[in-house]
Amino acid sequence: MVNIAIATPEIFLLCTICLILLIDLFLKEDCRMVTYLLSQVALLATALLVYSRLGGEKITGLNDMYVRDDLGSVLKISILLLAAGVFVYARKYLKDKNLWKSEFFLLALFAVLGMMVMASANSLLVIYLGLELLALSMYTLVAFNRDDGRSSEAAMKYFVLGAIASGLLLYGFSILYGLSGRLDIAGVAAYVSGQQVMTNLPLLFALVFVVAGIAFKFGAVPFHMWVPDVYQGAPTAVTMFLGSVPKVAALAMLLRVLAESVGLANPAWAQMLLVFGLLSVFLGNLIAIAQFNLKRMFAYSTIAHMGFILLGALSGSTEGYSAALFYTITYAMTAAGGFAILVLLGKEGFEAETLDDIKGLNERNPWYAFIMMLLLFSMAGIPPTVGFYAKLSIIQAVMQAGYLWPAVFMVVMSVIGAFYYLRAIKMMYFDKPDNSDPINAELDFNVLISVNGVLMVVLGIFPSALMGICSAAMVASHL
């Protein structure tokens, strides 16, 4: 069955990107704003398209390669809105750093397209296609500031390691294909359902490769080596994009591959995720303490957060998956906001990236300091911020799956994690500023960062709606 209509949003986005590419050719240097605005319109219009198709049954099409379900739609809407938000934040950075080029937006749009494909993939091969579209765009974006040696180095590392991970993933897929003779998710699932998972060595072998590939995309220990270097080396605007939006796509991949296709092999891959998750929570939080560079600190804290997401997903239950989705969406918002504050503090020829740069922020601008404090408390998981509910639902799912001691380990590590968030807050509130230059931002930036910060508390006090959306999406997709 072809039913090309189910891919309308993706097709629309692709056409718009091509159109923007063309228009951009004829724009003068000082009209880049048009490209930016068109990109925003493209993202929002696509989000509307996806939204208009929300609800309703799960439909597959394009020869069963593609699926439209609520899970995919929720993931896509989050990806699109997060990307639109990141664009607003990035604009200031790009202008400040003399990187105001249309390539940033176009590459990011291609990455978004790749992520949407991943979110809607119904075949292992389509997942891989989407992943590569995302990854190739990201490699280029990381190297975006071509005069900066660190940026190029980061891109090189990211590319080499990313290529290896893609290879691992593809190899795992190929073994699954060899075993089941199928590439579509339902076909693989049908194969797995007839197997004794724990004794089927080839299947376990395939799972190891698939899980390793996914863990790499998450940046989970022991596949985390690229994260700090790439976060630090990439221009902050790119780090912001990389640190927020693709996390949703990584979860999409995890849900489509591990949960939907080899979901019945949960006892096997849950053990791998348990090890990766606990190691990530442990190392991420511990090493983050030693970081003085905020971008690196956020990188290690991301590793710890990804550990939480993996641990949430390992329970294999609807609660666990929806907890992971809730965690991912809220974390992506928090991370985008955190990097936005870094963007805010930077200025022409100066990159704000160490703890010293946020010193005394409360005296320079109490409102931004307050927002940053909310974001950091949310990352630390202190109520009444939304991070608390994210952690609560993950821990609840982990305990429900019978992992009491891992849950204890997780909360103890989050106490250790609280230390470096507190240290950042201490820098902002308890120390005197090194410089007292005024901090300027345009209206759209100010409005968005305020909304972003306040959302941390609003969602923390009223988490029901978003939690409801997450679990409804899981139920609609029979996860």
Place this chain on the structure above:
Amino acid sequence: MLDLPLLSFLIWLPIVGGIGVLIVGDRFGAKQFALGIAALTFLLSLPLYTGFDATTANMQFVELLPWVETFRINYHLGVDGISMPLILLNTFITVLVVIAGWEVITYRISQYMAAFLIMEGLVNGVFVSLDAMLFYIFFEGMLIPLFLIIGIWGGPRRVYASIKFFLYTFFGSVFLLISLIYLYQLGGSFAVADLHKQPIELTPQILIFLSFLLAFGVKVPMWPVHTWLPDAHVEAPTGGSVILAAITLKVGGYAFLRFALPIVPDAAAQLDWLVMLLSLTAIVYIGFVALVQQDMKKLVAYSSIAHMGFVTLGFFAVYGIARYVIGDRVAPEGVPFDLAAQMADGRFDSAILAMQGGMVQMVSHGFISGAMFLCIGVLYDRMHTRDINAYGGVVNRMPMFAAFYVLFAMANTGLPGTSGFVGEFMVILASFKANVWVAILAATTLIVGAAYTLWLVKRVMFGDIRNGEVAELQDINQREFIMLALLAGAVLLLGLWPQPLTDVMEVSIENLLMQALQSKACVGALVGGCL
């Protein structure tokens, strides 16, 4: 009047008011605005007392709204005789704290006032929550304003103290979180009333009890997890010290009553010796530690730990008392709690006395420690040192202040007629029925406590004027007089006539005690693990 959601007002009025103060900023009257909000909140809390029905142990002023459906968390508020006095204490002390910061805080005034108001709302939330997760959210959220108060307006080592404070308490409370989630999975509810009825096997009970002990013990604080308190007190601004000593320590004690005793009674009965041991260590050993302090604030901080030892001692002495009645520490499974038999013996009354003593001690300590810290603040504002050796002969220059100071010091040693006497006396009296040696050891505090407090008074107040700075001291002004007079009134009133306080809590404590003395370890199939 009864239709008003009074408890919600008590939580949200200070929080919204605090945000309002932040928005108003330092330009126009942040202080006046904050004082208005604090006073209004105090007035709003008075109907809790006047409208309180002391004849029932049921929750009153109840509000119930569904909140987070996914986890069946409800916005469930209510007060009983245990929480109500603590709310009044909180709203009263907050008014004083706002006054105390009036002239002293010179920078970022609106943030300072806002932090205390938000703190007040969150602490009220802790005391009125009848949903465990709601309680946890307030319990944790409370850390944020206090962390900022210590860190921004504190002394030289404020960063160390604030982060230590935060991490200690956070470390304790994550175990509380795990326990609550465990209980939720057992019974499918976070409602405190459901948790009280939830049967739990003995082994999980003991683990839950230990995590409660860690979470609440850090807050109280109990020896040996008390070390954050002296640091936090020394570095905090006067207002922060007052709130810490008078209010946040009470949260720990209150939580023992609301969670530990009724939810895991069997474990509490098994491990009561541990808590008693820690409490006695706090009372005796920390008392001696206080004796050698050179810093006035540190001295009062250690004496706070010693006094809070009485609170936990009183709460857990009930198992020792009850043991003599029924041959075991709690009523065995299948045998309903026999109130009449216990009443006849008079032991039940002793158990009530012990628990009531702990509660009175909490309220009284709130007034006394608050007053002590305010007095130290008064001296510090003038001399900018807390070193005892820098003072001497203050009475010659500040006679009115000295009168208050001596009164509060006497209350701190437990002089009859002051509130400090009532609680300690009740606890010591009751613990004789549990164990004579425990009572005797606890009673030594009357000597040690008198020693360190009177020695402090002697060195600071009396003797010759020590140096030129002391010679130039000015006596307290009207603002300081009002604060200290209000507290002196409270201390004396509670000391001479404690009945209004003990009456409102009597029925609630009786009910709590019956829950705490009734086993629930082996309802249903499991028999082997029964007590």
